[in-house]
Structure formats: C-alpha cells, structure tokens
Amino acid sequence: MSRVPERPQPPDRFADILEERSRALGLALPAPAARLFAHYLAELDVWRRRFNLTGQLGSEDLADHALESIPASPPEVIARGARVVDIGSGAGFPAIPLAILRPDAGFTLFEPTGKKTTFLLHLARELPLVNVRVQPRRIEESRGETFHVATVRGVGSLGRHLGNAGFLAPDGRLLAWTTDAGELARALTRFRLVDEIPIPGSDRKRIAAFERVSAG
Numbered sequence: 001m002s003r004v005p006e007r008p009q010p011p012d013r014f015a016d017i018l019e020e021r022s023r024a025l026g027l028a029l030p031a032p033a034a035r036l037f038a039h040y041l042a043e044l045d046v047w048r049r050r051f052n053l054t055g056q057l058g059s060e061d062l063a064d065h066a067l068e069s070i071p072a073s074p075p076e077v078i079a080r081g082a083r084v085v086d087i088g089s090g091a092g093f094p095a096i097p098l099a100i101l102r103p104d105a106g107f108t109l110f111e112p113t114g115k116k117t118t119f120l121l122h123l124a125r126e127l128p129l130v131n132v133r134v135q136p137r138r139i140e141e142s143r144g145e146t147f148h149v150a151t152v153r154g155v156g157s158l159g160r161h162l163g164n165a166g167f168l169a170p171d172g173r174l175l176a177w178t179t180d181a182g183e184l185a186r187a188l189t190r191f192r193l194v195d196e197i198p199i200p201g202s203d204r205k206r207i208a209a210f211e212r213v214s215a216g
Helices: 011-025 031-047 059-067 095-101 114-126 158-162 181-187
Strands: 083-087 106-110 132-135 147-153 168-178 191-198 206-212
Touching: 011 031, 011 059, 031 059, 031 095, 031 114, 059 095, 083 095, 095 106, 095 132, 114 132, 158 181, 168 181, 181 191, 181 206
Parallel strands: 083 106, 083 147, 106 132, 147 168
Antiparallel strands: 168 206, 191 206
C-alpha cells in the first residue's frame, strides 16, 4: 500500500499516476475518461481528508481502485443503455469510474451515510456526470425501482442487504468486486455465479458476475 501524501494531489498528478498504472496493468483508458478519472480522484483526495472516505490509501492505491472498474465496462458486461444500481457507493468505487466510461448507461448510487452522500452529490455536479443519480438511503428502500445491473464493492453481509433482490429485473445481473467468488456464491443463495472477470495486477481480485435464480 502506498503512503498518503501530506497534501492533496492535483488532477495533473493523478493523470500521471493513472497513465503509469494503466500502462503497467495493460488497461486501456481513453484520454477523455482519463481526464475525468483524474478530476474525480483529486476531488476524492481533498474530501477524504475531511471525512473518512477511504482510510489510509495512498494516491497509487486510489488510482488502482478506479482502474479496477474498467474490466466491468464493456457492453457485454453492462449492456448499452442499462439501468445500473450501485449498492453502498461510499467513495464512489466502482460506480463513478463506470459512469465516466459508460455515459450511455444510467447509474443510481445508493448510499445512506450523510457525508458520503454529500460527496457523491458534489461529484455528480462537479465533473459533471449527468448519468448519475444519488439516493441517500439503503438499497432495501429502493421503493419499487428496478435495474438491469447491480454493482457492489466492500459491502458486508451482502446477502442480508440484497434480500430477495426485487430491485433487479428478472434477467438482471449482480457484479461484485471480491477476492473470494466461491464464498460469496455460497452466501448469495438467490443468485448463481456465471462468470469471474479477472482484475489485472492481482492474483485474487475478481469481478464475480451473478444471475438471479428463478423463484420457481
């Protein structure tokens, strides 16, 4: 883990880090998206010093977290025009990078913690991201909305939060960033593991893709 710099890093510095890390990981990050990634991470670097948004992650760690969203961005993973819900969005991983990469898709971010919600609302205005909507509540309070894809990273007791997954369309899928897809599959009894997408640069990290299991 890299060290947290004494001062917030500007977008230009994050642009350099992203270029270096994406090249090392063999990931393609288009120039327009790279500029927005750098802007996002610079804003996060400022805000996390006021509130506990990321813990003690260094600048390179933040860049890696953002880049780990890229393998889920192709249309064969998230279909064009999809409605995507991000569960427990926190500091914005993976939803903000995905929203940058996929302006054709709509992203609804569920985050119940007030300070984190305030940060996410600020980001959506600042970047700006017109395809992002922030909901200051838990996914359990989705109020009848349905989505094609759900994304989640770092949410404990995931099975309890998902419940019967009524917020997902019948053919919807769940994308979970994890280091143990098998353990997660055993916990999510209403879902079937259909794919594991490797995350470059890691032997353990995967994006586990699940489909809902029919109630019948």
